[in-house]
Every structure is written in C-alpha cells, then in structure tokens.
Amino acid sequence: MNEILQGLIQAFWLVLSFDSELITISLRSLYVTVTALVISALIAFPLAAFLVVTRFTFRRAIVVTLNALMGLPPVVVGLIVYILFSRSGPLGVLGLLYTTSAMIIAQVIIITPLITSIAHQSMQELWSDYRNLLISINISKMQRVGTLMWDSKRALITACLAGFGRGIGEVGAIMIVGGNIDNATRVLTTAISLETSRGDFALALALGFVLISLAMSVSFATHWFGKTERGDLR
Amino acid sequence: MFPLRVTDVEINIKSKRLIGPINLEIEQNGISILLGANGSGKTTLLEALHGLKKLSAGKVEWTISHSLAAKEQAFVFQSPIMLRRTVAENLAFPLKVRRLSKSTATAEAMAWAKKIGLENKIKQQAVLLSGGEMQAIAVARALITKPKMLFLDEPTASLDGATKKTIEDILIFASRNGTKIVMSTHDLGQAKRLAKDIIFLHRGVVEAHCSKEKFLTEPTSKAAKQFLAGDIVL
Numbered sequence: 001m002n003e004i005l006q007g008l009i010q011a012f013w014l015v016l017s018f019d020s021e022l023i024t025i026s027l028r029s030l031y032v033t034v035t036a037l038v039i040s041a042l043i044a045f046p047l048a049a050f051l052v053v054t055r056f057t058f059r060r061a062i063v064v065t066l067n068a069l070m071g072l073p074p075v076v077v078g079l080i081v082y083i084l085f086s087r088s089g090p091l092g093v094l095g096l097l098y099t100t101s102a103m104i105i106a107q108v109i110i111i112t113p114l115i116t117s118i119a120h121q122s123m124q125e126l127w128s129d130y131r132n133l134l135i136s137i138n139i140s141k142m143q144r145v146g147t148l149m150w151d152s153k154r155a156l157i158t159a160c161l162a163g164f165g166r167g168i169g170e171v172g173a174i175m176i177v178g179g180n181i182d183n184a185t186r187v188l189t190t191a192i193s194l195e196t197s198r199g200d201f202a203l204a205l206a207l208g209f210v211l212i213s214l215a216m217s218v219s220f221a222t223h224w225f226g227k228t229e230r231g232d233l234r
Numbered sequence: 235m236f237p238l239r240v241t242d243v244e245i246n247i248k249s250k251r252l253i254g255p256i257n258l259e260i261e262q263n264g265i266s267i268l269l270g271a272n273g274s275g276k277t278t279l280l281e282a283l284h285g286l287k288k289l290s291a292g293k294v295e296w297t298i299s300h301s302l303a304a305k306e307q308a309f310v311f312q313s314p315i316m317l318r319r320t321v322a323e324n325l326a327f328p329l330k331v332r333r334l335s336k337s338t339a340t341a342e343a344m345a346w347a348k349k350i351g352l353e354n355k356i357k358q359q360a361v362l363l364s365g366g367e368m369q370a371i372a373v374a375r376a377l378i379t380k381p382k383m384l385f386l387d388e389p390t391a392s393l394d395g396a397t398k399k400t401i402e403d404i405l406i407f408a409s410r411n412g413t414k415i416v417m418s419t420h421d422l423g424q425a426k427r428l429a430k431d432i433i434f435l436h437r438g439v440v441e442a443h444c445s446k447e448k449f450l451t452e453p454t455s456k457a458a459k460q461f462l463a464g465d466i467v468l
C-alpha cells in the first residue's frame with residue numbers, strides 16, 4: 001500500500017517537474033504507437049471496406065484469417081520480426097533490429113488485424129443498409145469504399161482507439177525487437193518491466209501512472225471529438 | 235418506341251420461383267403503374283428491371299446501351315435508404331458522385347429541399363427524420379440527376395394526403411419532362427390519378443398490361459377483378 005502511495009507521489013512529482021527522461025520515454029512510446037497506428041489504419045480501413053464491397057473467391061478466407069490474427073500473441077510477432085531483421089535474417093541488411101523502426105513494424109503487425117476486423121464488422125453492417133442505394137446510384141468501387149469509410153468514421157475512430165490501447169500497452173514484441181536500450185528504444189512499457197525487475201516499484205508505478213493517463217486522455221479526447229462531430233446523433 | 239423490353243425473365247431462389255416468366259414492353263410515354271397484392275412480386279420485378287437482382291432466365295433490354303442505361307436510371311426503395319449524413323448531403327450525394335461542382339450540387343440540393351418542403355431541415359441528420367420525410371428525400375434524391383428512367387417501389391405508402399400530393403405532383407412534372415416512371419403501388423386511387431398504363435402482377439406473373447381505362451373498366455382476369463373489388467369494399 002505504501003509503495004502504491006509512494007509511486008503516485010513520485011509519479012506526480014516526475015510529471016510536475018517535467019522530468020526529461022520521463023518525457024523522452026513517453027514521447028518515444030507515443031511516437032512508436034502513433035506511427036504504427038497511422039500505418040495500420042492506412043492499410044486496414046481501405047482493406048476492410050474493399051472486403052465488404054467486393055465478392056471474390058478467397059474473401060471469406062481472408063476475413064476469417066484476419067479475425068484469427070487478432071489473437072496473435074505479441075511475443076510471437078516479436079520473435080518473427082526479430083528473426084526477419086536479425087543480422088543473418090532475410091531483412092538483416094536493413095539494420096533495423098534494435099531501432100524504433102523495428103518496433104513500429106512489430107506493432108503494425110499486431111494492430112492491423114485488430115483494427116481491420118473492427119472496421120470490417122461495422123462497415124459490413126453499414127453496407128447491408130447502403131448496398132442497394134449505392135449500387136442503384138451506380139457509383140464506382142472506389143467511391144463505394146470511400147463512402148463506407150466516411151460514413152463509418154465513428155466506428156473507425158473507435159477502432160483506432162482499440163489499436164492505440166493495444167499498441168501503447170504492448171511490451172512483449174517491442175522488448176524483443178527494440179531491446180529496451182536506454183536513450184534509443186526504451187518506451188514506457190519496457191521501462192516499467194525493467195524497473196519492476198530492478199525492484200524500483202515506485203518508479204515503475206510512476207511510469208505506469210503516466211501510461212494509464214496517456215491511454216485515458218486519448219480515449220477521452222476521442223470521445224469528446226466524436227460527440228462534437230456528430231451533434232445529436234446518438 | 236419502347237425504352238425497355240423484358241423477355242422471359244424469371245427469378246428463382248433455390249428452385250423457388252419468385253417471378254416469371256415475364257414478358258413486358260414498357261413505353262417511353264406516361265407513368266406505368268405496377269399493381270398487385272402483397273407478395274405478388276412487385277419489388278422483385280422492379281429490382282430486376284433496375285439490375286439489382288440477378289436474372290435466373292431471360293433478359294432485360296434497353297433502347298440504349300446497358301452501361302448508359304445504368305447511369306440514366308434511379309430507384310426509390312420501398313423502405314427509404316438514408317445515408318448517415320444531413321438532408322442536404324443526402325440530396326447532393328448523386329451529384330457529388332457524378333463529380334459535379336460542390337456549388338452546383340449544393341444549389342440543386344437546396345432547390346429540391348424546397349420542392350419537398352424540407353428547406354428548414356437541410357442541416358439535420360436524415361435518419362432522424364420521419365418516415366414520410368425520408369421517403370420524400372428519397373424521391374428528390376432519385377430525381378436530382380434527371381434520370382431517363384425512374385423506378386419507385388410504393389413510394390407513398392406511408393404518407394399523409396398532403397405529402398402524397400406533393401410527391402405525385404413532382405412525379406407528374408418529371409414524367410412530362412422526359413423521365414419515364416415505373417411505379418408500384420397498392421393505392422388504386424393513386425393508380426387512377428397517375429397511370430397511363432397498368433401492369434397487373436399476380437403470383438409473380440403479369441396477368442394484365444393495358445391502358446388504365448381498359449384495366450379499370452373491363453379487367454380481363456379473375457384476380458384483377460378481385461383486386462378492383464377489394465378496393466371498393468375498403
């Protein structure tokens with residue numbers, strides 16, 4: 001109990017004093033996850049809309065696979081990315097191992113199936129509403145994709161939120177491919193893990209506190225944005 | 235001259251015959267009214283003509299090419315499909331997809347909102363309006379591109395007298411200005427007011443297709459007689 005209290009006090013202190021290391025680590029966390037999220041969204045949303053508006057042979061198989069990949073254990077993703085980018089691996093020449101780029105790649109692999117599935121689900125519902133109208137108005141496939149994405153933007157924001165939560169709190173994969181190197185690849189989660197193993201629970205808790213605040217403020221901001229965006233519509 | 239010829243069209247779902255075989259010639263002039271009891275196949279036939287239903291047999295031929303015909307027709311569904319956008323955006327949508335300038339689209343949307351008496355609601359979310367208001371928007375949205383052919387599936391079924399009159403006037407005006415209208419209805423009074431010719435559907439086949447006067451005064455089939463008698467009883 002005492003440790004929790006101490007952790008909270010120290011966390012407040014670290015935040016209020018704009019502790020430079022804390023800020024660097026937090027910003028790095030944000031950088032990795034937000035970048036991964038943007039890349040994932042650029043892949044996931046058009047893909048999900050495309051899967052909804054087209055009918056082709058392996059469509060269902062792809063949807064099922066994506067749903068299954070949602071449960072992909074991050075550690076395994078980390079392992080695979082590690083093998084790909086390790087010096088003897090097929091992509092070793094790129095020299096990305098133990099960089100934030102490798103961490104971003106790992107997170108893209110973790111986040112993309114998740115937000116594709118969420119987006120696909122809601123766009124599927126919208127499509128069953130819209131289908132006849134959009135076909136009747138004779139709009140192109142690209143325009144269908146655009147219309148679906150635009151009109152389900154609230155669901156897509158929610159998907160982003162879920163993706164952000166998954167990414168910012170993820171530790172297994174980025175620990176393996178990033179290596180938790182001080183001043184280079186250390187982020188909030190890996191720092192917490194390190195401080196815990198070192199026995200510095202107070203600092204670990206302080207970092208955890210910042211992590212939770214980050215996740216929650218993003219969530220509140222999104223909620224607020226969604227509300228003002230849509231006015232009275234539920 | 236006829237804009238549309240239907241030859242031996244059948245629609246089956248899992249060996250169940252929904253409609254057909256249907257042979258029809260629809261002429262350019264006047265409003266053609268599709269009459270028939272619930273479940274007689276009106277919706278199925280209209281959607282087949284519009285290209286929303288796959289034909290199990292037969293063909294639908296236009297005097298213009300199929301791809302041109304697809305651009306030149308519009309459809310008003312039995313239950314209106316509203317985009318999750320404002321009234322103005324719903325009205326402007328077909329123009330926007332056809333890449334008209336934003337100012338033209340907005341001006342047209344405003345003009346149509348006036349015609350259907352919704353100019354004060356253009357900023358509201360369409361899905362929050364009443365059923366009758368949505369139906370009026372659906373009709374206006376279908377006519378905003380000045381289609382050569384307009385299908386309507388019981389567009390005034392849930393409307394009060396005044397709104398019904400507004401829509402009927404709009405349809406008469408459109409019909410006089412070069413839009414061929416094919417419309418289904420339950421409302422015999424409406425058929426009397428609007429029709430040039432009447433297509434009577436019974437259990438998925440066309441039992442009569444003749445001028446309104448002929449249909450009303452000397453119905454040829456037993457089912458048609460009963461249909462007309464039913465109106466008198468009600």
Ligand SMILES: Nc1ncnc2c1ncn2[C@@H]1O[C@H](COP(=O)(O)OP(=O)(O)OP(=O)(O)O)[C@@H](O)[C@H]1O
Pocket residue numbers: 247252270271272273274275276277278279312
């Ligand atoms: N997808 C479907 N699967 C099976 N049966 C169908 C399907 N769609 C329509 N039917 C059947 O086809 C028949 C014609 O339906 P349709 O909707 O065309 O009738 P309708 O004349 O429009 O009736 P209403 O006046 O009630 O709108 C009905 O018996 C209906 O049950």
Ligand SMILES: [Mg+2]
Pocket residue numbers: 276277278312387
């Ligand atoms: Mg119907």
